[in-house]
Amino acid sequence: MILPRISTRLLSPELLANFASDVRAGLGKAGQKELSSQYLYDEIGSALFDVICLLPEYGLTQADARLLRRFSPEIISRLPRPVIIAELGSGSGQKTKWLLEELARRQAVHYYPIDISGAALDRCHQELSQVECVSIQAFKRAYLEGLLEVAARRNGDERLLVLFLGSTIGNFTRVAGESFLGEVRKILRPGDALLLSSDLEKPISQLLLAYDDPAGVTAAFNKNLLARINRELDADFRVDQFAHEVRWDDAERRIEMHLRSLCEQTVDIAGSEMKVTFRSGETIWTESSLRFNPAELTGMGERAGYRCEAQWLDEDWPFAQSLFFAV
Numbered sequence: 501m502i503l504p505r506i507s508t509r510l511l512s513p514e515l516l517a518n519f520a521s522d523v524r525a526g527l528g529k530a531g532q533k534e535l536s537s538q539y540l541y542d543e544i545g546s547a548l549f550d551v552i553c554l555l556p557e558y559g560l561t562q563a564d565a566r567l568l569r570r571f572s573p574e575i576i577s578r579l580p581r582p583v584i585i586a587e588l589g590s591g592s593g594q595k596t597k598w599l600l601e602e603l604a605r606r607q608a609v610h611y612y613p614i615d616i617s618g619a620a621l622d623r624c625h626q627e628l629s630q631v632e633c634v635s636i637q638a639f640k641r642a643y644l645e646g647l648l649e650v651a652a653r654r655n656g657d658e659r660l661l662v663l664f665l666g667s668t669i670g671n672f673t674r675v676a677g678e679s680f681l682g683e684v685r686k687i688l689r690p691g692d693a694l695l696l697s698s699d700l701e702k703p704i705s706q707l708l709l710a711y712d713d714p715a716g717v718t719a720a721f722n723k724n725l726l727a728r729i730n731r732e733l734d735a736d737f738r739v740d741q742f743a744h745e746v747r748w749d750d751a752e753r754r755i756e757m758h759l760r761s762l763c764e765q766t767v768d769i770a771g772s773e774m775k776v777t778f779r780s781g782e783t784i785w786t787e788s789s790l791r792f793n794p795a796e797l798t799g800m801g802e803r804a805g806y807r808c809e810a811q812w813l814d815e816d817w818p819f820a821q822s823l824f825f826a827v
């Protein structure tokens with residue numbers, strides 16, 4: 501079994517500089533203040549996300565898992581061989597084990613999780629190193645950077661299966677999501693595969709509850725972003741002076757997570773060399789999460805350079821697993 505646990509507790513100077521400048525740009529905006537959702541996932545954020553995945557209100561993880569558990573044999577049977585697996589934004593990789601176990605029945609498995617959260621990769625290694633005949637090499641990288649490294653390492657006859665699970669595609673805008681799939685396609689060869697999981701439209705009340713659970717886990721996940729800025733950028737956010745807020749944007753068909761300032765306040769963020777003033781009620785937009793319909797997903801994939809080989813749907817919590825092949 502390959503690989504070392506990855507040491508990740510502190511950001512490298514380069515990542516810290518990017519974090520500082522992204523915070524400066526996002527909170528310095530004249531209009532809607534924003535922070536990129538990628539920064540939700542430090543060690544604490546990744547642990548909180550794992551708890552969110554256990555919440556009954558957050559049905560999408562269970563739906564994703566149900567489809568993978570049930571259809572892994574069919575998914576794997578449709579893949580060319582030999583195939584290696586790269587997973588974008590693997591998180592703790594728990595749901596991936598059904599695919600790895602199924603693939604291990606026919607060949608030695610090389611699995612490459614890619615995630616910017618070292619804590620998530622540590623968990624992923626713990627979870628999946630139990631699967632027999634699987635070698636794991638983790639990449640603490642941004643999606644495309646990591647995928648380029650994996651693609652550069654493969655042998656001539658190896659095909660690549662890229663996993664993009666958990667409806668993480670929903671964190672992009674629709675236009676950016678499609679263009680991201682196109683960027684992934686440019687790294688692939690014809691015949692390589694992409695398994696994309698995506699949450700589908702459903703009643704708004706159900707979605708609002710999924711992102712604002714009664715136990716307050718998602719609120720803690722959201723607010724941890726301010727606590728992270730305090731820890732890593734030497735800021736003085738009073739986290740209790742911000743409230744977790746979830747909205748549904750009907751035109752964009754997306755859930756938005758915000759942090760609402762409960763009073764007029766000024767925050768000093770030394771690491772970003774800025775002071776930022778919030779009006780009472782003003783929000784920081786921290787995450788978007790789009791909802792899709794099955795035909796839309798097929799269309800997105802086709803425009804990005806794939807053909808849709810098959811699509812599996814969960815009916816209890818409308819959710820889609822789409823298998824694409826690069827053309």
Ligand SMILES: C[S@@+](CC[C@H](N)C(=O)[O-])C[C@H]1O[C@@H](n2cnc3c(N)ncnc32)[C@H](O)[C@@H]1O
Pocket residue numbers: 537538541546549553561588589590591592593614615616617620641642643644665666667668
């Ligand atoms: C919504 S979680 C999904 C985790 C897992 N795939 C699942 O299905 O439960 C998104 C994951 O993507 C990672 N991530 C977010 N932005 C990223 C980026 N730009 N590059 C690499 N990983 C990223 C986060 O650290 C997190 O682990």
